[in-house]
Amino acid sequence: MTYPQDAITKTYYLSNVVPLQVIDTPPITILGVHIAQSGTQSNTIITCGTAKLAVNFDKDYSLDLINYVCNENLNIEKTGAGDSSFSTITYIKRDISQATSTDTFVYNGFTNGEIINGVFLFLILMVLSFGLFLKMLYPKK
Secondary structure, three states, X not given: OOOOOOOEEXXXXXXXXXXXXXXXXXXXEEEEEEEEEXXXXXXXXXXXXXXXXXXXXXXXXEEEEXXXXXXXXXXXXEOOOOOOEEEEEEEEXXXXXXXOOOOOOEEOOEEHHHHHHHHHHHHHHHHHHHHHHHHHHOOOO
16 A cells, blocks of 8 residues: 555554553544554553554554544553553544545656656657658668
């Protein structure tokens, strides 16, 4: 999955029983979360206000691609002290569901203007190559 250009990815290492307020500037759109844990003595929970977004249940939580709009503070909570947790969150600082995009069309990193220019340059190159081929085939005498 390709994230938008303004996507922010943050990582958090938790080793103690601690609730951590990660982001306090809503609204944000969470694009992906991942939790890795060193042992099975605790749980790690990612919440938006009271809504639970990801819970690892004593094991690793693989990458989850979500488009969750969070209008409250985003928190990470680790329940036990016997192991460590590493969490990754990718988000953008806007409500993606309310977006009205006026951005240019981008396909594999090229805008629509660059694609059109490339097609015209290719056609010009083909015409010139065909003319050169005809000159070689039928030289002037």
